[in-house]
Amino acid sequence: MSSQFGLLKTRRFAPFFGTQFLGAFNDNLYKNALVVLLTFQAASWTTLTPEVLANLAAGLFILPFFLFSATAGQLADKYDKARLARLTKLLEIVIMAFALLGFIMHSLEVLLLALFLLGLQSALFGPVKYAILPQHLHENELVGGNALVESGTFVAILIGTIAGGLLAGAAGQPTWVAYAGLLVAVVGYLCSWGIPAAPAPAPELVVGLNPFSETWRNIGFARENRTVFLSILGISWFWLYGALFLAQFPVYSKSVLGGDETTVTLLLSVFTVGIGLGSLLCDRLSAGHVEIGLVPFGSIGLTLFGIDLAFASPAAPPAGAPLALAAILAMHGTWRVLFDLFALGVFGGFFIVPLYALIQLRSAPEQRARIIAANNILNALFMVCGALAAAGLLANGISIPVLFAIAALCNAAVAVYIYSLVPEFMLRFIAWLLIHSVYRLEQKGLQNIPQEGPAVLVCNHVSFVDPIVIAAASRRPIRFVMDHRIYRLPVISLVFRHMNTIPIAPAREDPLMMEAAFEEVARALEEGELVAIFPEGRITDNGDLSPFRPGVQRIVERTPVAVIPMALQGLWGSFFSRQGGPAMSRPRRLLGLFSRIALSVGAAVEPAAATPEHLQEVVAGLRGDWQ
Known part of the structure; x- marks a missing residue:
């Protein structure tokens, strides 16, 4: 850190x-x-x-x-x-x-x-x-x-x-x-x-003083980018969720745990330290870039530990309440409650920090402050609504632990809804989990991938998880061009479809699909996106590079953009490769999941030099002898 x-x-x-x-x-x-x-x-x-x-x-x-x-948002932009x-x-x-x-x-x-x-x-x-x-x-x-x-x-x-x-x-x-x-x-x-x-x-902005029309206008700016707007809703939900828990601490300390004023301070301190630590860990876990894959990870923790806090809470305060802090800490169940609150804070940090960074990164600079203002308004609105809902439930006889459980279940429902609307969050989570829990990924030369603008990425094809590994390493979303047979495989096809993968078929099998794929690639590049292609056309079954096909050359002849060569290393012989037979057919290889792999990215190749032979030579050099 x-x-x-x-x-x-x-x-x-x-x-x-x-x-x-x-x-x-x-x-x-x-x-x-x-x-x-x-x-x-x-x-x-x-x-x-x-x-x-x-x-x-x-x-x-x-x-x-x-x-x-x-x-305030207008003033900060002006x-x-x-x-x-x-x-x-x-x-x-x-x-x-x-x-x-x-x-x-x-x-x-x-x-x-x-x-x-x-x-x-x-x-x-x-x-x-x-x-x-x-x-x-x-x-x-x-x-x-x-x-x-x-x-x-x-x-x-x-x-x-x-x-x-x-x-x-x-x-x-x-x-x-x-x-x-x-x-x-x-x-x-x-x-x-x-x-x-x-x-x-x-600086030329004319400040409007009508708070209602300007609020609606600011929310309109935020809604222009779907990911930004849903990130704002996610942040607002977090503030609702967190404020609901914090507001109950005084009564929870007295009527559930049986403590005094010092117990309230203890709960607040544990929760706050958890959020602080979770926020600081984000930079380490995201390797220095905006890793939205941590957001689903955070929402899972917020749900699980919110529910566990409900179960860990005692049914009634102990005899002799209110008890001093030392007596509260001497109770075995108190430590489970404190751990749940600490974990809620940690996972809350995982949830909220990437969302704030994502809003800042993807908002238009000339509208950024007004979009943040819209976020602040919605945060306040959500907190007020959460307070009213909590007051209504408590007034109708719901206990505070049950309120925590209801809030945690609502958190799960909100998370599923947001991730269904923007699959990028869950896809980044899968990719992040793969390279942090399944493999140890070394990244070399990532600065060669442009931070903005179109480019074609080319890479050797070693396993079925190649696109996920590359996507996890890239700071930007990537459109992959993929053989239609792999694209349609059960289970992983769902992942590839949500990654906006472009299926392609050889001309002899389906010339219409091939032409449609090249049209979609051209459209993506014209819109400034990154497109990745595996020029071998298939996953290797011997570990060596197969001859590169001329598809990349055709792409850059129509849309002249830089070509970024890359090489995957260490995946040959893994569970997802075809070494010794069909991939994913030998469970013993699962023992090697936690091995070291690498992605090496080379300097950009000019469109005129992007011949199949030259690109294969560059990729082979990046890969070296490590398959």
């Missing part, structure tokens, strides 16, 4: 990280301090009940995300994001000074207005927070940067929540809350001055 922590030493990331960390800390310090004050000292402030005040405070903080996120970050931090200083005035005046109205304004400041900073990362980080740093931001945000939430509660009860001096918040805001403002310039991608 050294690569992502190295970002904290760079000027293009460290000041921004400090700015957003202190902002999240301050939000939760003030918000939780105010909730604690209104819970335990409500009588000295108002005649409203603590329950009403707590919900009023939560609503006032989240309301600005609905009202101002659309405008103006320099570093400058906007400084202005929002300056606004935070003014708000905390206003909150101090509220404490001095002992005015609940002023304090609640300050909370609303703090929500406004967060809504304005939100699009800047995520849209600035692609401008300052390289593509292979994007996952690591998002991982640090997510883990830092949750740690800031945890520390801010604890600090707010402690300051609220500190010797009857609630003004300490405002002084602390003012100090944090000033330090955050100073940090923001170190953020490098992030020029506006759409």
